Amino acid sequence: MVPADTLAQIIQRFEYLEAAMAEVGADIATLSKEYSDLRPVVEQITEYQQLLADLEEAEAMMADPEMKELAEAELPHLKARLPEVEQSLQLALLPKDAADARPAMIEIRPGTGGDEAALFAGDLLRMYQRYADAQGWKFEIIEEQATELGGIKEVTAHVQGQGVFARLKYESGVHRVQRVPSTESGGRIHTSAATVAVLPEAQDVDIHIDPSDLRIDTMRASGSGGQHVNTTDSAVRIVHEPTGIMVVSSEKSQHRNREIAMQVLKTRLYDLERQRVDDERSADRKSQVGSGDRSERIRTYNFPQGRMTDHRINLTLYKLDQVMQGDLDEIIDALRAEAQAAMLAEMEG
Numbered sequence: 001m002v003p004a005d006t007l008a009q010i011i012q013r014f015e016y017l018e019a020a021m022a023e024v025g026a027d028i029a030t031l032s033k034e035y036s037d038l039r040p041v042v043e044q045i046t047e048y049q050q051l052l053a054d055l056e057e058a059e060a061m062m063a064d065p066e067m068k069e070l071a072e073a074e075l076p077h078l079k080a081r082l083p084e085v086e087q088s089l090q091l092a093l094l095p096k097d098a099a100d101a102r103p104a105m106i107e108i109r110p111g112t113g114g115d116e117a118a119l120f121a122g123d124l125l126r127m128y129q130r131y132a133d134a135q136g137w138k139f140e141i142i143e144e145q146a147t148e149l150g151g152i153k154e155v156t157a158h159v160q161g162q163g164v165f166a167r168l169k170y171e172s173g174v175h176r177v178q179r180v181p182s183t184e185s186g187g188r189i190h191t192s193a194a195t196v197a198v199l200p201e202a203q204d205v206d207i208h209i210d211p212s213d214l215r216i217d218t219m220r221a222s223g224s225g226g227q228h229v230n231t232t233d234s235a236v237r238i239v240h241e242p243t244g245i246m247v248v249s250s251e252k253s254q255h256r257n258r259e260i261a262m263q264v265l266k267t268r269l270y271d272l273e274r275q276r277v278d279d280e281r282s283a284d285r286k287s288q289v290g291s292g293d294r295s296e297r298i299r300t301y302n303f304p305q306g307r308m309t310d311h312r313i314n315l316t317l318y319k320l321d322q323v324m325q326g327d328l329d330e331i332i333d334a335l336r337a338e339a340q341a342a343m344l345a346e347m348e349g
Contacts, residue, residue, distance in 0.1 A: 099200035113192020118151025130326025137161030173298035202270035
């Protein structure tokens with residue numbers, strides 16, 4: 001278990017932050033962020049320490065004939081709680097991903113499978129929209145290219161709310177679908193795929209972009225034909241020349257497009273840096289749950305059997321309809337639990 005002096009240091013730091021926030025001229029924003037992050041940890045430490053004290057007191061009571069019967073009734077209950085409280089404390093002390101509390105960008109692209117892959121990409125987009133609605137998050141599509149059949153060539157969405165990246169980061173990877181396409185007259189089951197990337201939103205302090213590294217072009221935004229054709233050069237394309245990353249935004253306002261494109265670019269560059277650091281850190285790591293490897297096939301959606309399988313944790317659910325309606329909590333909770341178990345095993349190893 002965690003050494004007592006380590007727990008004492010955490011409580012001392014928490015009490016210092018509490019006192020510092022009351023001082024005139026304190027940097028409340030910075031202090032309160034660390035304070036709120038530490039609060040659940042300190043609550044777990046307090047519960048653990050109280051349980052140890054109760055155990056010690058009950059064991060001492062065993063030596064008192066008048067109190068022995070009471071202690072005998074109390075001790076099994078206290079001892080049974082100890083592993084559970086220790087586990088909760090260990091989870092609270094796990095290193096936190098600094099990006100967990102951030103908004104996220106979701107990028108979805110069709111993979112193998114032609115028109116059917118593009119239709120499936122659209123299904124995934126709606127699945128995440130419904131999940132975001134159920135969580136009370138704000139889901140905003142900031143760039144979308146649709147196909148003639150109603151599928152998606154490419155889409156980028158911005159998701160804001162409580163703990164967005166912490167929940168959605170496990171969705172990065174290749175999603176495979178097995179079903180009879182609406183475009184298939186013979187009734188044969190096809191397999192196609194779409195790729196999902198979930199990126200934590202970059203903040204200004206994360207990434208410095210040298211303006212000389214950027215090539216910015218304006219162009220005519222593509223319309224849907226007829227009276228909707230855009231006749232102004234409002235779309236913005238930004239190319240980050242050192243990495244070759246290209247971002248396009250084609251809303252009606254050129255100023256807004258530049259803002260959106262720069263935010264997406266910063267987020268992609270921040271993600272590149274996170275992946276580089278993570279690759280170095282995880283070179284000898286056995287578990288990669290939630291690593292965000294976008295070439296990994298993570299999940300299969302089998303429509304004829306109503307089955308969803310997450311291959312990383314061998315989880316199979318026979319409720320595909322509910323999953324496609326945005327019922328993702330059971331899957332995400334299982335992935336988070338597996339990632340936490342792997343981190344605990346790493347720390348103990």
